[in-house]
Amino acid sequence: MTKQQLLVFTDLDGTLLDHDTYDWQAAAPALSRLAQAEIPVIFNSSKTQAEIYNLRQTLSNRHPFIVENGGAVCVPEGYFSASGLPSSDSLKVTCFGRHYTELTDILKQIRAEHGWKFRGFQDLSDESVAALTGLSVAQASRARQRACSEPLVWEDSEEALNTFTEQLEALKLRIVRGGRFFHVMDQFDKAEGIMWLKNHYKTRWPDREFICVGLGDGPNDQRMLESVDIAVVIKAPHQTPVKLNTHADVIHTTEYGPKGWQTAMTQVLARYDIP
Numbered sequence: 001m002t003k004q005q006l007l008v009f010t011d012l013d014g015t016l017l018d019h020d021t022y023d024w025q026a027a028a029p030a031l032s033r034l035a036q037a038e039i040p041v042i043f044n045s046s047k048t049q050a051e052i053y054n055l056r057q058t059l060s061n062r063h064p065f066i067v068e069n070g071g072a073v074c075v076p077e078g079y080f081s082a083s084g085l086p087s088s089d090s091l092k093v094t095c096f097g098r099h100y101t102e103l104t105d106i107l108k109q110i111r112a113e114h115g116w117k118f119r120g121f122q123d124l125s126d127e128s129v130a131a132l133t134g135l136s137v138a139q140a141s142r143a144r145q146r147a148c149s150e151p152l153v154w155e156d157s158e159e160a161l162n163t164f165t166e167q168l169e170a171l172k173l174r175i176v177r178g179g180r181f182f183h184v185m186d187q188f189d190k191a192e193g194i195m196w197l198k199n200h201y202k203t204r205w206p207d208r209e210f211i212c213v214g215l216g217d218g219p220n221d222q223r224m225l226e227s228v229d230i231a232v233v234i235k236a237p238h239q240t241p242v243k244l245n246t247h248a249d250v251i252h253t254t255e256y257g258p259k260g261w262q263t264a265m266t267q268v269l270a271r272y273d274i275p
């Protein structure tokens with residue numbers, strides 16, 4: 001009989017982590033049940049590899065993770081080999097779009113051509129990013145270690161922004177408006193890494209049927225939630241709830257962040273008779 005195996009993909013800010021305090025303790029019981037049952041919990045965030053590193057350590061998570069809104073997947077060396085979970089901390093990073101230097105070179109070039117006023121993380125120091133975001137200088141430094149997407153502060157007119165957007169589209173790049181920054185990246189989203197990883201799990205364990213669970217709270221989670229078998233929409237205090245266009249199995253939580261995570265995951269585990 002084919003063994004059913006859950007894979008859990010989760011957004012971090014506002015989903016597993018509290019929107020304001022970044023605390024995850026409310027989800028600790030579910031996380032420990034998932035660890036007991038050897039169900040991979042895969043972070044899928046807009047954060048960078050360096051930013052996710054500490055959280056992974058704290059949660060003793062040794063599974064792959066997806067960074068920069070689906071831009072790259074980081075897999076522990078040997079993870080999909082036959083010998084089981086790896087002991088080393090080294091990661092293999094696979095980027096789905098153009099690499100950071102190529103991306104920032106393009107941005108510099110079109111800025112010079114058009115004389116637009118904007119500053120990307122590459123133009124800024126750790127200190128200035130810290131001042132703009134409220135992060136500590138060490139945190140800002142981790143946010144600046146990027147693989148494939150560039151946050152930028154737009155300092156030009158709305159009209160120039162439209163031309164800039166058109167120019168990016170012509171170069172097959174995307175621009176997404178975030179809270180404080182615009183994010184420029186290649187044509188990928190949070191669903192990309194899920195498909196890639198699911199294929200790797202299938203290849204490694206061909207006798208298992210993988211069921212993907214996705215949890216997210218924001219518009220940038222939409223494609224991720226539409227691509228999984230069970231979608232959990234976490235209630236968010238500061239934004240309108242994510243609307244899904246597909247008929248995935250959807251759970252809407254009535255609690256915010258990790259509390260909602262805990263409740264929804266308890267429901268999912270009960271469905272599959274997982275203790």
Ligand SMILES: [Mg+2]
Pocket residue numbers: 011012013014015216217218
């Ligand atoms: Mg979020």
